[in-house]
Amino acid sequence: MNLDFDPALEDFREEVRSWFANEYPKDILAKVASGASLTTPEVREAEMALGAKGWLASAWPKEHGGPGWSIEEQYIFDEELERAGAPTVTPMGVVYVGPVVYTFGTDAQKARWLPGIADGSTGWAQGYSEPEAGSDLASLQFSAVRDGDDYILNGTKIWTSAANHADWIFLLTRTSQEAKKQLGITFICAELDKPGVTVKPIISIDGKYHLSQVDFENVRVPAANRIGEEGKGWTYSQYLLGNERTSYARIGGKRTQLSHIRGIASQIPTGGNERLIDESAFATRLSEAEIKLDALEITTLRVLCSVKDGGAPGNEASILKIMATELAQEITQLFCVAAAEHGNRKFADSVSPDWTGTSAFAAPGVATYFGTRAQSIYGGTNEIQRNIIAKRVLGL
Ligand SMILES: Cc1cc2nc3c(=O)[nH]c(=O)nc-3n(C[C@H](O)[C@H](O)[C@H](O)COP(=O)(O)OP(=O)(O)OC[C@H]3O[C@@H](n4cnc5c(N)ncnc54)[C@H](O)[C@@H]3O)c2cc1C
Numbered sequence: 001m002n003l004d005f006d007p008a009l010e011d012f013r014e015e016v017r018s019w020f021a022n023e024y025p026k027d028i029l030a031k032v033a034s035g036a037s038l039t040t041p042e043v044r045e046a047e048m049a050l051g052a053k054g055w056l057a058s059a060w061p062k063e064h065g066g067p068g069w070s071i072e073e074q075y076i077f078d079e080e081l082e083r084a085g086a087p088t089v090t091p092m093g094v095v096y097v098g099p100v101v102y103t104f105g106t107d108a109q110k111a112r113w114l115p116g117i118a119d120g121s122t123g124w125a126q127g128y129s130e131p132e133a134g135s136d137l138a139s140l141q142f143s144a145v146r147d148g149d150d151y152i153l154n155g156t157k158i159w160t161s162a163a164n165h166a167d168w169i170f171l172l173t174r175t176s177q178e179a180k181k182q183l184g185i186t187f188i189c190a191e192l193d194k195p196g197v198t199v200k201p202i203i204s205i206d207g208k209y210h211l212s213q214v215d216f217e218n219v220r221v222p223a224a225n226r227i228g229e230e231g232k233g234w235t236y237s238q239y240l241l242g243n244e245r246t247s248y249a250r251i252g253g254k255r256t257q258l259s260h261i262r263g264i265a266s267q268i269p270t271g272g273n274e275r276l277i278d279e280s281a282f283a284t285r286l287s288e289a290e291i292k293l294d295a296l297e298i299t300t301l302r303v304l305c306s307v308k309d310g311g312a313p314g315n316e317a318s319i320l321k322i323m324a325t326e327l328a329q330e331i332t333q334l335f336c337v338a339a340a341e342h343g344n345r346k347f348a349d350s351v352s353p354d355w356t357g358t359s360a361f362a363a364p365g366v367a368t369y370f371g372t373r374a375q376s377i378y379g380g381t382n383e384i385q386r387n388i389i390a391k392r393v394l395g396l
Contacts, residue, residue, distance in 0.1 A: 005076070009073065012073055016076065016077055016081075017084070023049075028086065029086065032085055035367055037208050040165045044165075046086065047120030048119060051120030051121070052119070054066075057098060058094070059074050059095070060094070060102070064102040065118035066118065071301070071304045075300075075301065078250070078252060083252045088253075090165065092125055092126045092161070092166070092170075093122065093124040094117055094118070096243065098114060100170070100227060109227065123165045125168070125192070125212075126161065126169070127160060127172065129157065130155065130156060130158060131158050135384050137172070138234065140172055141155060142174060144171075145175075146230075151173070151225075153171070153188070153221060154217060155216055156215050156216070157213070158214075159211050159378070160212045167191065168191055169189070169214065170188070172186075173185070173186050176231060183231055186226060186230050186233045187226065187228060187232075187233035187237065188221060188225055189226075189227065194219055196217045196218050197219055200213045205373065206367040208367070241317075242313040243317075245317035245380070246303060246313045248328075248379065249297075249320060258286070261331070262286065264342050264361070276340055276341050277341050282337060286334060289330050292323070292327050292330075295323070296327055299319065300324075303319075303320055315388050318386075318388040319393070321380070322385050325375045325376045326376075326382075328372050336366060339358060339361065343359075
């Protein structure tokens with residue numbers, strides 16, 4: 001059995017790797033490596049570099065401005081982007097709303113929104129969650145009232161990622177109160193710089209500003225910003241969530257993190273009395289994480305290959321979301337354990353009076369550890385994913 005990629009795909013990998021090594025903005029790679037947050041102009045710079053090459057909307061078909069890559073090519077591209085240390089592409093435009101626009105939008109909406117998403121010049125945010133509607137998303141109350149050719153929007157969205165870098169937000173709004181909560185929800189796009197919209201920062205546990213509360217007070221948007229039919233927004237929102245949940249695998253980044261942990265561990269002298277960790281238990285955990293990553297990779301490819309043209313991954317995406325999340329959290333824990341022992345041994349053995357060796361990599365890694373705790377909450381909590389698997393995959 002030959003499990004290697006086709007040689008043509010290895011040529012493709014080489015092309016992508018060399019582009020990241022030679023053409024991708026070096027200032028962005030350096031800032032990401034330092035663990036600091038990118039500013040809005042830097043996010044735009046990073047995404048427009050990919051957009052200019054035609055690689056930002058990496059999963060889109062050619063007819064909508066994407067490269068028309070096969071699943072394997074998209075996969076290799078993601079791996080190389082992460083291996084290069086480039087920032088994760090903000091998914092709200094290219095992964096979330098873009099496919100909704102080209103699948104359910106009008107020709108005018110496609111012409112208006114897709115080019116700015118594909119070239120990276122327009123940032124998007126996702127307005128699903130509300131203070132009283134998270135896991136039970138269908139109970140959302142953000143209101144859109146039809147008034148002539150417009151809708152008037154009122155309400156609050158919360159935990160909105162990347163709203164601080166965004167020009168547009170796609171919103172789930174309530175346009176009517178039906179007995180079944182999933183009905184009467186409408187998918188509307190709105191500009192964030194309009195009067196009546198307020199974006200308030202929420203600082204998260206990793207010390208960064210990437211979340212906001214977004215308030216709308218009597219904001220008028222054209223009805224032409226509605227995607228699909230009024231009252232059918234739930235259908236589009238679920239299509240979008242299938243794509244969202246599959247996007248968490250991030251295999252290349254995990255491989256890079258695991259090899260970084262091996263590198264740190266290999267610098268720690270074996271034995272000694274001042275150890276914080278049990279060496280063999282640590283080695284077992286690290287090997288288990290590597291095996292789980294192989295399983296995640298194969299499962300991701302299986303789910304992606306089962307998607308039919310124009311479709312989105314179905315409820316199986318929930319399995320991937322849990323696997324990817326648990327592994328991401330385990331890897332960041334292993335990192336903290338390795339970093340702690342590295343610093344501890346430097347101190348205990350007086351290997352070096354200079355602590356920068358540990359602190360240079362530990363500080364950004366610990367922020368990543370804290371940030372990764374949230375992965376079992378966003379995109380639907382792990383408990384909700386287990387409910388979906390039990391009911392809709394296993395039919396329990
Ligand atoms: C870092 C981060 C980024 C986010 N980004 C966005 C974004 O860009 N856009 C957006 O719209 N939202 C975003 N969210 C919001 C996220 O989707 C919600 O936080 C999530 O859906 C959970 O909703 P909640 O916070 O209201 O918690 P709740 O729904 O109140 O859940 C609280 C707890 O109860 C459990 N629970 C609830 N219902 C059930 C049930 N039926 N069965 C079993 N257990 C249950 C949950 O698993 C959880 O542990 C983000 C959240 C975070 C943390």
